[in-house]
Amino acid sequence: MSEQSTPQWFTGSEYTHRVAQAIAQYGPIARTTLSQLLGLSQGALSRITSDLIYADVIEETPSQPNTSNKLPAGFTAKESTERRGRPQTALRLRAEQRSFIGANIHGSDISMIVTDALCNPLCECITEALTSTKPNDVAQQLSDLARRCSAGIDPSPVAMGLSIGGHADKDRFVTYAPFLHWDGSIDLGGMMEEYGGIPCAIFNDLDSLLFHESWFGEGVGLSRFAVVTIGSGVGYSLSENGRPVDYPDKSYGLAGHVPLDPEGPRCYAGHIGCSQCLTNDSLAEEYSTMIGHLASFQQFADDAMAGEAQAKQLVNKLCFRLGTLIATASNFAMPSKVLISGESSFLARLNTESIRNGISWYRPSQAAKIDFEILDFDWADWAEAAAARAIARYIG
Numbered sequence: 001m002s003e004q005s006t007p008q009w010f011t012g013s014e015y016t017h018r019v020a021q022a023i024a025q026y027g028p029i030a031r032t033t034l035s036q037l038l039g040l041s042q043g044a045l046s047r048i049t050s051d052l053i054y055a056d057v058i059e060e061t062p063s064q065p066n067t068s069n070k071l072p073a074g075f076t077a078k079e080s081t082e083r084r085g086r087p088q089t090a091l092r093l094r095a096e097q098r099s100f101i102g103a104n105i106h107g108s109d110i111s112m113i114v115t116d117a118l119c120n121p122l123c124e125c126i127t128e129a130l131t132s133t134k135p136n137d138v139a140q141q142l143s144d145l146a147r148r149c150s151a152g153i154d155p156s157p158v159a160m161g162l163s164i165g166g167h168a169d170k171d172r173f174v175t176y177a178p179f180l181h182w183d184g185s186i187d188l189g190g191m192m193e194e195y196g197g198i199p200c201a202i203f204n205d206l207d208s209l210l211f212h213e214s215w216f217g218e219g220v221g222l223s224r225f226a227v228v229t230i231g232s233g234v235g236y237s238l239s240e241n242g243r244p245v246d247y248p249d250k251s252y253g254l255a256g257h258v259p260l261d262p263e264g265p266r267c268y269a270g271h272i273g274c275s276q277c278l279t280n281d282s283l284a285e286e287y288s289t290m291i292g293h294l295a296s297f298q299q300f301a302d303d304a305m306a307g308e309a310q311a312k313q314l315v316n317k318l319c320f321r322l323g324t325l326i327a328t329a330s331n332f333a334m335p336s337k338v339l340i341s342g343e344s345s346f347l348a349r350l351n352t353e354s355i356r357n358g359i360s361w362y363r364p365s366q367a368a369k370i371d372f373e374i375l376d377f378d379w380a381d382w383a384e385a386a387a388a389r390a391i392a393r394y395i396g
């Protein structure tokens with residue numbers, strides 16, 4: 001069984017790839033800052049950047065280099081040693097030279113988008129329902145949608161990233177996909193290549209989100225951060241030095257049954273108040289019990305947004321429990337920041353004070369406060385995240 005083949009933008013040494021990656025993440029960036037960041041001499045860096053400029057991967061730009069907090073935490077750029085009076089230039093990735101397709105399968109829907117090499121969208125994200133969950137049909141539908149999304153986009157996409165809530169071996173063979181009810185090992189990457197005519201690598205959705213944040217989002221420059229997602233399930237993933245921490249069993253929902261609330265509802269596995277109580281189904285059930293009649297998750301969410309008293313009470317519990325999960329994860333994994341996402345993360349915005357209280361309740365008071373941020377949630381971001389992984393492989 002071979003690994004999914006992905007074309008690469010250029011060939012070069014490990015350092016050439018590292019330079020291109022750093023320019024993608026931190027650019028536009030001054031040469032002096034880049035050489036300090038990567039520990040390369042100005043001469044060595046100059047030889048590498050000449051090759052990358054010649055290959056049309058990067059270019060010199062007169063624009064101001066990035067001086068924002070996107071550079072790694074704790075890194076301070078030294079003063080330029082260039083001659084005074086010489087105009088300050090910066091290096092940027094020629095993002096417009098390539099395009100990529102990103103797709104995410106969530107529940108029974110697909111979302112797809114086309115981006116440039118810096119993961120900026122080049123079209124509207126399209127979301128449509130899966131017409132069938134049979135592997136061949138899914139690959140066919142994804143390929144048709146990819147053709148529609150990339151019509152009229154110049155240059156045409158060079159690679160596709162597809163993320164799923166599950167596990168893909170060698171970025172190609174889907175071996176676990178509970179939402180699609182697939183059995184055994186499915187060569188989805190191979191089918192996509194056959195039907196769509198474009199190299200397609202398959203990734204775990206949470207890892208893709210983490211990757212996207214490390215390369216192009218809130219995680220740029222952070223050495224270690226975590227993402228917690230809430231929605232139809234509960235997800236957790238950890239990034240170390242710009243990459244998801246590798247662990248063979250992490251696609252199996254390791255954060256799904258963490259004890260959070262001794263007075264919480266009982267989950268299907270029999271636990272009391274485990275992290276299943278953060279899921280949409282459990283919230284709908286708990287809300288139904290509170291109000292005395294059957295209510296859907298949507299009803300609960302609508303009531304919460306409208307400020308109904310009982311819904312607010314459940315939101316407060318949800319936020320406190322989420323804080324407890326964040327404290328537990330942070331106390332063990334020690335990330336410098338926790339990002340909250342997922343389709344019901346908008347509920348977390350309704351009471352950040354309860355999240356803080358939940359964190360404080362389970363964290364020593366002397367320990368530093370945990371920095372957390374609730375990301376804007378949109379399936380387009382999850383589709384972009386899959387594109388980000390394809391870009392990362394393409395740049396190397």
Ligand SMILES: [Zn+2]
Binds near residue numbers: 269
């Ligand atoms: Zn449980």
